[in-house]
Amino acid sequence: MDASQDEKIVLPGHTPRRVKVYLLNGDDWIDNGTGYCIGDIDTETKCPYFLVRSETESNQIILKSFLEGSIQFQRQQETLIVWTDLTGKDLALSFQETEGCADLCEFIVKMQQANYSPNISLYFVIPNAVDGEDVTELITGPITYPEDPTDTNLTKILEVINQGSNSQYSRNNISKFIIEDNYFQKLVDTFNKAEQSKQLNNLYILSEIVKSLFLYNEKLLVEDFLQSEEKILALVGMLEYDSEYPKFKACHRDFLKAKSFRSVIPIDKINIFKKDFHLNFLKDVVLPRVLDDQTFNMISTLIYLNQVEIINYLKDSSVLESLFQIYKTSSNTELKRDGVQMLHQYILIAKSLQSHLKLGFFSLLVKSGLFRMISFALKDSEDKIRVLGTELIVIIIEQDVSLVHSIENEETIDNSEPPTHPVIEDIKENDEEEASEIKLKLSDDMTLISILTNLLVEDRNPGLKIQAVEALRILLDSNIATSSSRNGSGTDYDSEDDDELNDFKDINTKNYFRAFYTQVAPLLFGKLIEIAKDDKNLPIKMSHSDELLYQHLCDLISFCTREHKVHISRPFFLENHILLGIVKLLEGNCKMTVKLSVLRCLKNIIILNDTFYCRYIINNRILSYFFKFFENVVDQNTLANSTCLDLIEIIVKNLQGVSKRLNYKLLVKHIYSNYREFFETKLSFFITGRVLLQLGANGVETRHLKDDSDYEEDDDDTNTNVISNGIKTDELSLSDDEILEHNASTPINDEDDFENGSQEERPDDSISEKRQREETEEETTKRKQINCAVNVNSDETTPTISIISDFSNGSQKIALSTGSTNINEA
Secondary structure: OOHHHHHHHHOOOOOOEEEEEEEEEOOEEEEEEEEEEEEEEOOOOOOEEEEEEEOOOOOOEEEEEEOOOOOEEEEEOOOEEEEEOOOOOEEEEEEOOHHHHHHHHHHHHHHHHOOOOOOOEEEEEEOOOOOOOOEEEEEEOOOOOOOOOOOOOHHHHHHHHHHHOOOHHHHHHHHHHHHHOOHHHHHHHHHHHHHHOOOHHHHHHHHHHHHHHHOOOOHHHHHHHOOOHHHHHHHHHHOOOOOOOOOOOOOHHHHHHHOOOOOOOOOOOHHHHHHHHHHHHHHHHHOOOOOOHHHHHHHHHHHHHHHHHHHHHHHHOOHHHHHHHHHHHOOOHHHHHHHHHHHHHHHHHHHOOOHHHHHHHHHHHHHHOHHHHHHHHHHOOOHHHHHHHHHHHHHHHHHOHHHHHOOOOOOOOOOOOOOOOHHHHHHHHHOHHHHHHHHHHOOOOOHHHHHHHHHHHHOOOHHHHHHHHHHHHHHOOOOHHHHHHHHHHOOOOOHHHHHHHHHHHHHHHHHHHHHHHHHHHHHHOHHHHHHHHOOOOOOOEOOHHHHHHHHHHHHHHHHHHHHOOHHHHHHHHHHOOHHHHHHHHHHOEOOHHHHHHHHHHHHHHHHOOOHHHHHHHHHOOHHHHHHHHHHHHOOOOOHHHHHHHHHHHHHHHHHHOOOOOHHHHHHHHHHHHHHHHHHHHHOOOOHHHHHHHHHHHHOOOOHHHOOOHHHHOOOOHHHHHHHOOOOOHHHHOOOHHHHOOOOOOOOOOHHHOEEOOEEOOOOOOOOOOOOOOOOOHHHHHHHHHHHHHHOOOOOOOOOEEEEEEEOOOOEEEEEEEEOOEEEEEO
């Protein structure tokens, strides 16, 4: 092979492609034959050409057309190439295959860009089905580049740049030219001269030139604009002038000059931090009216990539360690405040990163000493810094709550002994570090929760209170321990070991929440405890800050009673009379939003369907405060009235439901006995109210409560003595099965539903109906003995009673508790 043959082999278009040749005659395209087309270069003139030979007679040439002059080729419909040659003939090649058309188009591109035919061009005609007009996109062709700027040719430069924006090909080439020729610096020099000589028209044109260049949507071009401080100031200076507002001028340069960059600690790559600020300044301040969606997204992408670089720099360097060190050694308060603001900014940035980047970054923050900074921020005198500190906690908790249990006091280990099960012992031996991590994360150290509690209770900033509440809700979530241990250790044990591991976690969970109710809850709910202890029935006066606090406390009470295990949470709320404290707010001189929060909280407590809460509500006449408030709003068409009606409806509907109903029966009986007149006079219009009266009149009491004077004689002295101390702690110390006997969270048991002294049988597949068994004389006698025992009053001890019924064999067990002595009687 000679050199020319080698050249032909590497050129696109050398493979023969089957085509039809058409010639335009008037308005008709005439078929000039079918053959095989190649692209080649004339060895003498070095001019490229198309050659089509007949498919029947290879020696017959149907077409030979040179790619010369300023011919414009068009690719249409994927398989057509159309052009007009220098003689004025309109020609077309229709290819059998799309690949053949693409091959010959590539040949045109190569010939133009290799300067064999530099003035030819190729356009891709894209049919537009929306409005019917075709879209023409330049694939290759001669590019007109802007001249060097002077005072007289700026208008022409603007025209060239605007024309170049019509195709991606021209945009790419002009952008490359501007970068390589340092063209922007030439524009800067021209701008400085025009501003000094006050040539406003040139300043307006320069502003339009820069705006047009931004719309090229080229990343490299924007980065070239931001290479130096001088370029940045000149760029925003040009954009201060706008021909649409000739009487106004922006002051972007003054703003940038006034904003100095302060370094909290020495940083060797300060430019990436400045670039982040400059890009955001352009996007949000300088160019919002100019940017289209594509350019906006391009600048946003540049910001994101730069922020990833910043986060990686912080992770890979000793910056974080140096930053947190100032909170350990320095006494410069302003420097510490600057550090909080700086890190807060980049933690917010890290939230938007991909999961693996941000989790690694947050973990490194905690290990490096983040909570030394947060501790300073939460105790600072400035509201702004305290808010930022709380936001940092919330962000860390939202990303991975386990991080807050592996911080700072690494020597704080849970004191409880794990179950001494062989599986657990094996785990401790084989993976001691993992188990230690679990225990660490379930530590009963309440330092962080105490800090958040102080912020919620003491701070007057409403935004800070909201953030503190959100953080507390996450830290007090009932799943915090198991999720922390699983996520933290990353260990997946076999399913057969799950029970033993759950026992291990439950021990740590109990200690965690017991520490909360022992150490923190008295402070958190302290104001409600004081209100409950206040025997005076004077209206409670409160500030706006207190009103917000009580709303948050009502929400937290609903959250804790619903999410926490009852044997841990319930003693605190009952022994400290928290329910009494919140309903007293209904008589206070406070906004309606606070009272609505109280009603929601009371409704949530009732929905729990818990025996002990229900008895507490009845014995302490909690509903008396509710009905006093209801009486004030019953004639109003307000949200408060609707909320009260909703609470009544919940009680009645649950009583009529198929689930466990004992507690709702007690509530209906109590309401009917004490507030029947209110229903008859004020709620006669309310269907649910009439239903409640009917249920009360017909007697909804259960078999063992029919003659129970404990609930019928609310004013009895003996009863008052029993209930004045709330629910006895010896009742609360029963086993979980006994405690939860009538709780909503306990699986429903048919034996728990009684109606008029007998069990309600439900139909199954084999028996459609069973007749109810009548009460025997022996059972009647036993029930009366029980009712008498309830009213026993002693100076030393107050007996309490638990009733465990088993009607499968017609027996009933009574557990009487008198202080430290339990008497079981069958």
